[in-house]
Amino acid sequence: MIARRDVPARLVERRELSPTCFSLLLATMERLPAEPGQFGMLSCGQGLDPLLRRPFSVAGVRPLGSGWGVELLVKEVGRGTAWLRRAPLGTILELLAPLGHGFNLEAAASTRAALVAGGIGLPPVLFAAERLAETGAPFDLFLGAATGDELLEIKRCRAAAGAVGGKLVLCTDDGSVGEPGFVTTALARRFAAGQRWERVLACGPDPMLQALARWSVTEGVVAELSLEEPMACGVGVCLGCVVELADGRRVASCKEGPVFEAARLAARWRP
Amino acid sequence: MIARRDVPARLVERRELSPTCFSLLLATMERLPAEPGQFGMLSCGQGLDPLLRRPFSVAGVRPLGSGWGVELLVKEVGRGTAWLRRAPLGTILELLAPLGHGFNLEAAASTRAALVAGGIGLPPVLFAAERLAETGAPFDLFLGAATGDELLEIKRCRAAAGAVGGKLVLCTDDGSVGEPGFVTTALARRFAAGQRWERVLACGPDPMLQALARWSVTEGVVAELSLEEPMACGVGVCLGCVVELADGRRVASCKEGPVFEAARLAARWRP
Amino acid sequence: MRVDLSTAVGALTLANPVMAASGTFGYGLDLLDLCPPECLGAVVTKGLSPAPRAGNPTPRIVETAAGMINAIGLQNIGVEAFCQEAAGELARRGATVIVNVFGERPEQYRAVIERCERAEGIAGYELNVSCPNVDHGGMEFGHDPHQLEALTALCRAATSKSLWVKLSPNAPDLVGTAHAAVAGGADALTLINTLRAMAIDPYRRRPVLATAFGGLSGPAIKPIALRMLYEVHCALPTVPLVGIGGIETGSDVVEFLLAGASAVQVGTAIFRHPAAPLRILSELEDFCVAQKVGELRALIGGLRWP
């Protein structure tokens, strides 16, 4: 059975994480049965402006008072996210969740995985990291951003990786914090130096995912990538969010994804 | 010079007045130079929903902290007023005011006037009453509503009229409070019994204004009526709000009105 | 008070007037948990062609003020897969199913209908004529009354079930196409499909959509849809109409019924709220109760004008 539901979610907490990003804690009556990599469609205004909900990956689910809390990490890029950043606490939002297919955490837990997040790609990766840490499965975490102050939730990342003896590698494009350069380069360099991961779980900007996809296919590593296609419905009925798979099929990424194995996505980055 | 301005106005207080009506106190930096009968165009949402501002009569202007406060009385009838009823305190609204032409208070002060308000027609009448009371000019106040619990701000009305030795007459359609029947009937009955007013200042539902207009023209009383036409701009450029005058001209009620002498409005209620 | 919400579109009786629109409800089985198809007046399938189609490249959708533009490009699983994988289950659930049909040639429309005639539980067809006719240089079927009449007649010959033609609001002569569809044998007309529109990314200096143009839907178009429906109703007062375009609330439905629609379809609203058709239906019932309308049919064409 599909466990998704369209529920009212009260905005109970907001934290600024960086110049552009913030976290939201939404209170729901029941526990959202979300897995890392799954997402929700959230109303980002009242009335008709904006018209459509916006997709956000679930960053965590935890008990909250007598009910439950859903955590999101959001980057302000347009009118919907600007509204979320300013909506008063107490506002009731509409949340349709959990949607789509997330990471294969069982497979990730059975080996040492590399978790890779670029910028606001962190939420599903953080959720995966904290889940793996809870179950005691070892992993390393690569966290990249354009600048140091855009590296989000470093403490939580360090804690999660540390709890299972994993490493946290920080990278910034401007070199202000951690290693200079892309997170994918940092990963590939370590791999070339002999460090091994059988599975990579990643979310981030398209060029990062594309680089990871190429690298993983070349190296024979299974990479699960969380994609961000523009979405209208989030439930597979509008066909706005399709991605082309290696077999030529165009599938709804909100339904078959948003997490796909890189090998299936060959067609997506065809020049 | 025109003193109108388009200013940010912070919602600082809201009081429920009746099952359908509430008051708003909006904080502005400078004193809004509004006269009773003038109105403002207020944004009733953020973004494009609803698209247009809504017109509301100014119910009062008073010092507030280091700045000024504008008071409105509002009835919830649709999406804009519903939003106003629920917008969190602290929300910044946009207020273009003061607009139009109000009551001729000087003329009203030079005689004993009757002030007549039906339902949510109260705001401009209350403003006029409190101004007249301040200047010590006598008047009587007729306040009508469908039911007793829709009679708004009775205490303030009583205080204002009482301060200058005037009477407050309450009427309800259902007879639950005050005299049963229409406020216009109550006025006409007293007039027929010999009580005299040279001027009437009124605001309320169209049938009430129409009845007053007929009566005033017949009896040779000057009646100033505040009209409520649908408005898009409030500043005379859309021509959406025109009323037809006795001389056949169609004039923008937001600019030449919203207060008109009844004698000029003959054409408006032509069958 | 109990309200009789049933209605009829020509010979087809519907339990209520609220359908899910083509292209916004998949093949009827995607939202079983949120909006069961058997609760709706009918479900209209995503447009079906004889063979599966991959549709347009992405981006395919972009939001606009109170609307959205889509250029899905008629991606679909093909009529065969629909008949095998969905039709049976829809029938078992008791849903009323209208198959939205399109093709690039008249015979393709006919082929879809012929295949469906052999499937179970299909109540009728809705011809999507907003597609270019490759035999006629890409001109849309829905823009040329002659082509449209011939196409409708061809489809009419293939079925005795309900046959609706969905009119394009971009046609030069809306009423002319309406007449043509009726002359060709349509039982009812659906209107409107999306309005041709465009959005530009000012930063990249490119159209937002991969195909540049797409179709505008949502609340933004409601006033145009209502006007078009009413114009067609005035021109052809006896022809059953199905209203569509920006419906978000029960009161929107009432507007379309008064203007002459016998039933309506809800499209973009489903993307905002998967259960929108059910909410709209209950708002419609509330309206009828509050306004003491015992039979929904009493509203149809009830506009007081002039």
Place this chain on the structure above:
Amino acid sequence: MRVDLSTAVGALTLANPVMAASGTFGYGLDLLDLCPPECLGAVVTKGLSPAPRAGNPTPRIVETAAGMINAIGLQNIGVEAFCQEAAGELARRGATVIVNVFGERPEQYRAVIERCERAEGIAGYELNVSCPNVDHGGMEFGHDPHQLEALTALCRAATSKSLWVKLSPNAPDLVGTAHAAVAGGADALTLINTLRAMAIDPYRRRPVLATAFGGLSGPAIKPIALRMLYEVHCALPTVPLVGIGGIETGSDVVEFLLAGASAVQVGTAIFRHPAAPLRILSELEDFCVAQKVGELRALIGGLRWP
């Protein structure tokens, strides 16, 4: 960085591309305190006819999702009053003035222009052809290319100033009417006027507007306006275009410029914010600075497509 915001519509140079649209800015002098006309690229007057007109009965306006419908019915003070009461003051203030012209007969258009030719400070004319031609059974001038060409030619003969024709989005053949206007001698085309639309009051079961139908404007129509402008630009790439329809922000202006507009007009946005044109202009300048566009003209027709 300084941005050169000037532009030209045919032979007419404008200090900046943002004008106030006809019917939304009175005769140019109503908002002196909030939006001085001399700060705008130009002001387009409310449509003027030879004699004053009372317009339609009320209600004349109704709000819709991200839009509004109006049926003002071309109420205006007449060209004589405009020339005597407003033209001089506009000229003294240094405003660039475009007179929006309409009539029920071709000679009425001509009469308005002839009267204006004797007034001071008028930069040009915009023909509103969305009015019924009483000599031709009420069919709108803007819907029939032949009538439109003749009308434009008649007006062209009356003036050597700028002559723009404002196209109707309801015309069966938009590009055909564009060609006709140019053939008749138009210097530029303005598009679009409002889209025919309707709203119904479900409680009273009547049209909301006294005239039932009206014209839809506002952000809701922007995607349609942009598409139409781009279509005309592709068909007539050398003809200067003035874009209009739902413009609310500087970035909206950029979209129209990229699609081929040499300048734009702001209409309904003025009702929301009387100073909207000034805000939009400053947003436009900010955009140019951020995107390192030194001359606004570099954006015109700059859409990268295909």
